[in-house]
Amino acid sequence: MGRPRDPHVDEAVLQAAFAMLAEVGYEGVTIEAVAHAAGVSKNAIYRRWPDKVAVVLDALRHAVPEERHQVDTGDIRADMAAMLTEMAAALAGIDGRLALSLASDITRHPELADAFRSQLVEPRRALLQARVRRAVEAGQLPASSDVELLTEIGPALLYHRLLFDGVAPDEDYVRRIVAQFWT
Numbered sequence: 001m002g003r004p005r006d007p008h009v010d011e012a013v014l015q016a017a018f019a020m021l022a023e024v025g026y027e028g029v030t031i032e033a034v035a036h037a038a039g040v041s042k043n044a045i046y047r048r049w050p051d052k053v054a055v056v057l058d059a060l061r062h063a064v065p066e067e068r069h070q071v072d073t074g075d076i077r078a079d080m081a082a083m084l085t086e087m088a089a090a091l092a093g094i095d096g097r098l099a100l101s102l103a104s105d106i107t108r109h110p111e112l113a114d115a116f117r118s119q120l121v122e123p124r125r126a127l128l129q130a131r132v133r134r135a136v137e138a139g140q141l142p143a144s145s146d147v148e149l150l151t152e153i154g155p156a157l158l159y160h161r162l163l164f165d166g167v168a169p170d171e172d173y174v175r176r177i178v179a180q181f182w183t
Contacts, residue, residue, distance in 0.1 A: 013040060014062040018059040018062070018063045020033060020034060020037060022094050022101070031045055053112055054115075057119050057120060063095075076132065079131065083154070084177060085174050091158060091162050092170075103159075125151060150181065
């Protein structure tokens with residue numbers, strides 16, 4: 001049986017990995033450095049996670065839980081405004097630095113890219129698509145709505161503004177997106 005795992009170790013490792021990822025990017029993250037920063041042994045990490053990709057993805061999931069994107073008040077416009085406003089605020093801080101770093105990292109590390117898409121992007125996309133479908137079914141959006149495109153347009157514009165314009169999107173930018181695509 002052994003002794004039960006200390007949940008404080010998990011928390012310390014995930015926080016250390018997230019902070020390190022934001023500071024030095026995926027390539028700079030090592031299990032040894034995360035262990036040192038978390039005050040645990042490498043073995044403690046390997047008992048919980050099989051490799052660096054798993055640690056990094058769990059750190060991202062822990063910092064940005066799926067629930068953050070599960071807004072459903074029954075009003076798709078208000079829900080999209082709330083979700084995009086929250087995303088824009090996050091991109092103005094550490095999430096923005098991470099987005100810039102990860103955009104580069106996933107192009108160079110296929111194992112990270114595949115896991116990132118399947119474990120983080122796709123589940124969140126599915127939740128948002130389900131929300132948009134409910135809005136179509138409720139008559140808030142036309143029956144001919146392209147659910148996939150509507151799901152991607154808001155987040156894509158926020159990330160584009162950050163990645164290519166070098167500016168964190170603000171509330172006015174979110175307001176313009178919602179006014180253009182959700183009214």
